Amino acid sequence: MKFIHTSDWHIGRSLYGRKRYEEYEAFLNWLADYITREQVEALLIAGDIFDNTAPSNRAQEIYYRFLCRIAASPCRDVVITAGNHDSPSFLNAPRELLRFLNIHVIGSVSGRAGDEVLVLRNDQDEPEMIVCAVPYLRDRDMRRAEAGESREDKERKLVEGIGEHYRQTVEAAERIRADLGKPLPLVAMGHLFTAGGQILDGDGVRNLYVGSLAPVGAQMFPATIDYLALGHLHQAQRVGGAEHRRYSGSPLAMGFGEAGRSKSVYLVEVSNGQPVVTEIPVPCFQLLEVVQGDWAAISGRLEELKARDKSIWLEIIYDGDEIIGDLRQRLDEIIAGSKLEVLRAKNKRMADKILSRAQGEENLDDLDVNEVFQRCLEAHQVPPAQVGELLMTYNEALQSLYEGEQQAE
Numbered sequence: 001m002k003f004i005h006t007s008d009w010h011i012g013r014s015l016y017g018r019k020r021y022e023e024y025e026a027f028l029n030w031l032a033d034y035i036t037r038e039q040v041e042a043l044l045i046a047g048d049i050f051d052n053t054a055p056s057n058r059a060q061e062i063y064y065r066f067l068c069r070i071a072a073s074p075c076r077d078v079v080i081t082a083g084n085h086d087s088p089s090f091l092n093a094p095r096e097l098l099r100f101l102n103i104h105v106i107g108s109v110s111g112r113a114g115d116e117v118l119v120l121r122n123d124q125d126e127p128e129m130i131v132c133a134v135p136y137l138r139d140r141d142m143r144r145a146e147a148g149e150s151r152e153d154k155e156r157k158l159v160e161g162i163g164e165h166y167r168q169t170v171e172a173a174e175r176i177r178a179d180l181g182k183p184l185p186l187v188a189m190g191h192l193f194t195a196g197g198q199i200l201d202g203d204g205v206r207n208l209y210v211g212s213l214a215p216v217g218a219q220m221f222p223a224t225i226d227y228l229a230l231g232h233l234h235q236a237q238r239v240g241g242a243e244h245r246r247y248s249g250s251p252l253a254m255g256f257g258e259a260g261r262s263k264s265v266y267l268v269e270v271s272n273g274q275p276v277v278t279e280i281p282v283p284c285f286q287l288l289e290v291v292q293g294d295w296a297a298i299s300g301r302l303e304e305l306k307a308r309d310k311s312i313w314l315e316i317i318y319d320g321d322e323i324i325g326d327l328r329q330r331l332d333e334i335i336a337g338s339k340l341e342v343l344r345a346k347n348k349r350m351a352d353k354i355l356s357r358a359q360g361e362e363n364l365d366d367l368d369v370n371e372v373f374q375r376c377l378e379a380h381q382v383p384p385a386q387v388g389e390l391l392m393t394y395n396e397a398l399q400s401l402y403e404g405e406q407q408a409e
Contacts, residue, residue, distance in 0.1 A: 001120075001129045001185060003042035004035065004280075005266040007231025008250035010085065012059035013051040015255065015288075015313065016343040021058050026285040027251050028066040031265070034280070036073045038267070042120055042129070043075055046231030046248070047083025047136055047191030053090065071101040077120045078103040082135040083191040083231055106133040109141050113168040117176055119184075127180050129270065132169045132188040132225075136232075137162050162192065163220040170222040185270040186224060191231045192216055194239050197247070200257045218245065227268055227275040236264050236279065244275050251282045256315040256344070259288035287312040294320025299334060306338045316345040369398060 011024050035043065050059055070078055080103065082088050088107035095105035104118050118131045142161030170188065177184050195215040218240035221228055228245040235258075236249035248266050253259060263282040268275050289312055291301045298316060305312055318327055327347045335342065373394050377387060 001042070001270045002038070002040050003044055003129075003187075003268050003270075004031075004040050005044050005046065005227075005229040005246065005248045005268055006031070006251060007046035007191070007229075007248050008048045008083070008234055008254075009045070010048055010051040010250065010252075010254065011062055012055045013252075013254065018313065018341075018343060019058075020252070020286070021062065023252055023285045024059075024062050027282065028062065030283060031251075032066060032069045032073060035070065035075050039074045040267070041075060041122075042077045042079065043070060044131065044187070044189060044229050045078070045080045046189045046229050047081050048085045048231060049080060049083070049091065050087075051085055053085070053087035055090070067098065067101070067103055071103065076102055076122070077118075079118060079120075079131055079133050079189065080105045081133050081189050081191060081231075082107040084136045086136070088135070104133065106135050108135055109137065109165070113165070114172040114176075116169050117173045119176060119180070127182060127184055130173045130177055130184050130186050132166075132173050132186070134166065134169055134188060134190045136191040137165060159216055159220070162216055166190075166221055170224060174224060183273055185226045185273055185275070187227045187229060188221065188225045189229045189231075193232055194218055194230070196240065197233045198235055198237055199233060200235065218242070221245070226270065226273060227277075229266075229268075234258065235261075236266075243277060246277065252285070253288055256288055256290050259290050259315075288315075289313075290315045290317065292317040292319060294318070295322060295324060295330075296320075299330075302331070302334045302340065305340055306335065309339060311339045312341070314340060314342045314344075316342055317348065318346065319348040 009024070009027075013020055034040070049063065055063075067078065078101075080091065082091050086107070090107075091105050092107035095103075095107070098105055106116055109116070116133050116135075118133055119127050120129045120131060122128050139158060142158050142165065166188065170186070173186055177186065193215045195217045197215065226244060228239060228242075230239065230245070230247045233247045234250040234254050235247070237247050239245035239247065246266060249263060251263050251265060253261060253263065263284070264279045265282060267278045267280050269278075270276075287310060289305070291298050291305075291314055293301075295318065297320075298318060302314075305314075316327075316331060318324060324330065324347065328342075328345050331342050331345060373391075377390065382390065
């Protein structure tokens with residue numbers, strides 16, 4: 001059995017106002033070509049298909065066009081699970097139709113662990129692999145809120161609920177495997193934050209759980225899982241150092257914090273129950289670069305990049321001693337007529353000199369929701385003893401906001 005593990009596509013994502021549809025189309029065309037060329041039999045997508053719960057028509061067109069192309073390829077099965085950015089109801093809406101194309105969509109938990117267990121079969125209708133297709137596990141699905149709970153109690157109950165869900169799902173898969181009477185490989189999927197997972201500033205990862213202090217320990221996953229295919233973290237990495245437990249990472253750089261970093265998907269070949277994992281590099285479809293320094297360093301680097309005659313999106317960070325009040329104008333003059341584009345320019349020297357004005361010129365692209373709340377706490381001089389509880393309440397409100405669309409529908 002040969003399958004691909006990928007996640008965190010975030011179709012529809014923008015970078016400082018620039019839409020990235022061409023990049024997504026290029027990536028999915030590359031992936032479809034690779035699947036056809038290498039005769040890959042299954043594709044597992046572990047959450048965050050879209051960047052938001054109401055994807056644009058263009059984002060949906062890219063998604064469905066890819067699925068149609070895969071349905072006509074050697075790939076027999078596609079398994080799609082929802083991430084925290086996805087709308088479960090949106091993903092689930094066409095699943096009965098997609099099932100006729102052997103595209104299996106699990107947008108949310110149903111209350112019965114067996115509903116998330118899939119048996120993938122070959123062309124002779126013989127079972128080849130069992131998949132525990134676990135979607136993003138929402139807080140309200142994993143624990144029952146009780147009055148007077150402490151933060152630690154909430155986190156403990158949430159992690160325990162996630163662990164219990166995996167235990168029940170894997171046990172259901174093991175019963176199916178026993179009934180089939182074949183030593184089929186067992187693969188589990190998930191979209192969550194494991195303890196020790198690595199993230200970068202600016203890589204676009206939204207912390208999932210209350211207070212961002214409740215990562216899931218690697219020991220929580222049952223040992224009988226032959227391969228664990230996770231999503232949510234945007235850097236490809238092993239879970240707890242295990243070869244067969246991995247995050248595939250995002251196929252595109254989600255922000256300038258990932259500029260220059262390689263991206264990949266995993267090709268997994270299972271033979272005699274043992275997975276062999278190969279990291280497949282994804283081509284870079286749009287170059288990103290951060291240029292930082294004084295004016296001489298920045299202007300010199302821009303001249304070098306102009307000579308490359310390639311499309312490059314730039315983040316400029318000026319931190320020289322000289323006060324430059326017309327930084328953006330200078331940058332525009334240097335890159336005029338080239339394929340370079342400055343998406344963001346930060347003038348640290350000016351910010352230090354006239355901080356209040358610099359903050360007034362910021363827009364929402366410069367801040368995330370946590371930074372906004374942190375500034376509110378500082379502006380109101382909230383005592384340190386109260387900050388922890390306020391942060392917990394704020395994160396709970398955010399969690400309800402992110403997940404509220406499912407209840408509304």
